[in-house]
Amino acid sequence: MKMVTCPCGFEAKTHSADELVKLVQVHVQEVHKQDYPQGITREQVMSMVKDV
Ligand SMILES: [Zn+2]
Numbered sequence: 001m002k003m004v005t006c007p008c009g010f011e012a013k014t015h016s017a018d019e020l021v022k023l024v025q026v027h028v029q030e031v032h033k034q035d036y037p038q039g040i041t042r043e044q045v046m047s048m049v050k051d052v
Pocket residue numbers: 006007008009010027031032
């Protein structure tokens with residue numbers, strides 16, 4: 001499984017990296033729009049991914 005833990009405590013865990021990127025992008029848009037006015041890129045999400 002691939003997992004991303006957001007500094008706010010949000011966790012996303014999926015089997016597919018593509019799915020994970022989508023989940024984190026939606027989360028960032030909903031919760032962290034101020035920090036990422038342009039949205040978060042796939043590369044930024046992938047740099048946060050851990051294999052679990
Ligand atoms: Zn968050």
